[in-house]
Amino acid sequence: MRLRRQHRVPDAVPDRPAAAEDLHVRLGGKDILRGVDLDVRAGEVLSLVGPNGAGKSTLLAALSGDLPPASGRALLWDRPAAEWSPLDTARRRAVLPQAHRVSFPFTVREVVGMGRAPWAGTDRAAHDDARIADALARTETEPFAQRHFTSLSGGEQARAMLARVVAQDTGLVLLDEPTAALDLRHQELVGRRCRELAAEGRAVVIVLHDLDLAAAYSDRTALLAEGRIAACGPPAEVYTADRLGEVYRQPVTVDHDPDTGAPRVTPVRRIC
Structure with missing residues (x-):
């Protein structure tokens, strides 16, 4: 197997390249994020998980500076994201949105x-x-x-x-459901590449629906529910059967991978 030489980020990345402080976001007259506090740390993979409509993509867009807060602050390099020019923003963070279209x-x-x-x-x-x-x-x-x-x-x-x-x-990488269209092999490849980027000193924030994938490759997981963070920390601490069952409104069991120790989530199925 060919080995790839890793390179360090040329520009110094602050310990906290992005953060949300009492962040509120309204879209279409509806509160989507409600008082979110979150630090994004250099050298770490942070996954955002939660049910549909919990606010994961909105939080990612706010952290990127693409979506203005109704109140509170979204910080980029310790300054409100809106204070950076588009060019300075693009030199600090890279964003993969859910939808991508190239017409030509x-x-x-x-x-x-x-x-x-x-x-x-x-x-x-x-x-x-x-x-x-x-x-x-x-x-x-x-x-x-x-x-x-x-x-x-x-x-x-x-x-x-x-x-x-x-x-x-860039020093900050923001990925919104990058594995949604991928097969099993390439879902795992994305997880490994996120870990590589973090090892180079970058901060990686990734929105995922696959709880097991998030647990396997994340340093921390933020579990969102109804626009708030229900829990944030190492996946082994965040993933409890009671908490996940309540947030997703679906009973689950939680065990651990025998090789890695990462938590694994299994829905409790009642098949008629």
């Missing part, structure tokens, strides 16, 4: 190269080719790098967009 027939390599746009005209532009090649390798998109993005399957497109985020080479 760019090749995969060209799409991945778009992640390097914030560094145009800087010394870091000299690393464009190396960063693009590294991102393609990490996401196993090298075999179709010259294909048109629009010709790919949904899972292949998802991996290409993840490669674009990796190529952007």
Whole structure:
């Protein structure tokens, strides 16, 4: 197996590159986030889990600076996210949204190269080719790098967009359901790559529905329910059968992987 050389983040990443402080967000006249407090830490994978409508994607968008708070603060590099220019924001955080659309027939390599746009005209532009090649390798998109993005399957497109985020080479990486279109192998690949990015000193925040995947690869998990954080901490502490059963309104059992010790969640099924 070919070994990939890891690189450190060129610019210093603060210990807390992002945070929410008493964060409230309203959309369409409805309170989506209600007084959320959350620290995002460098060198750590933080997963956001919870049922549909709990506010996970909204929280990610607020942390990225793409969604203004109704009250409270969303901080980026210890300043309100709205105080950064779009270019300065793009040099600090990379975002993978749930939906991605490329209408023109760019090749995969060209799409991945778009992640390097914030560094145009800087010394870091000299690393464009190396960063693009590294991102393609990490996401196993090298075999179709010259294909048109629009010709790919949904899972292949998802991996290409993840490669674009990796190529952007920022200290904060925000991923919204990056495994939704992926097969089992590539779901696990995403988990491993998140751990690699954190090991390089970056902060990674990932929205997931797969509780077992979140438990296996996260340092901390924030469990959201009705716009609030019901619990936050190591998955082994957050994942209790009673808490998950109440938040998801579905009985579950929680045991542990015999090899890794990570908690595993199994729904209690009543099949008629």
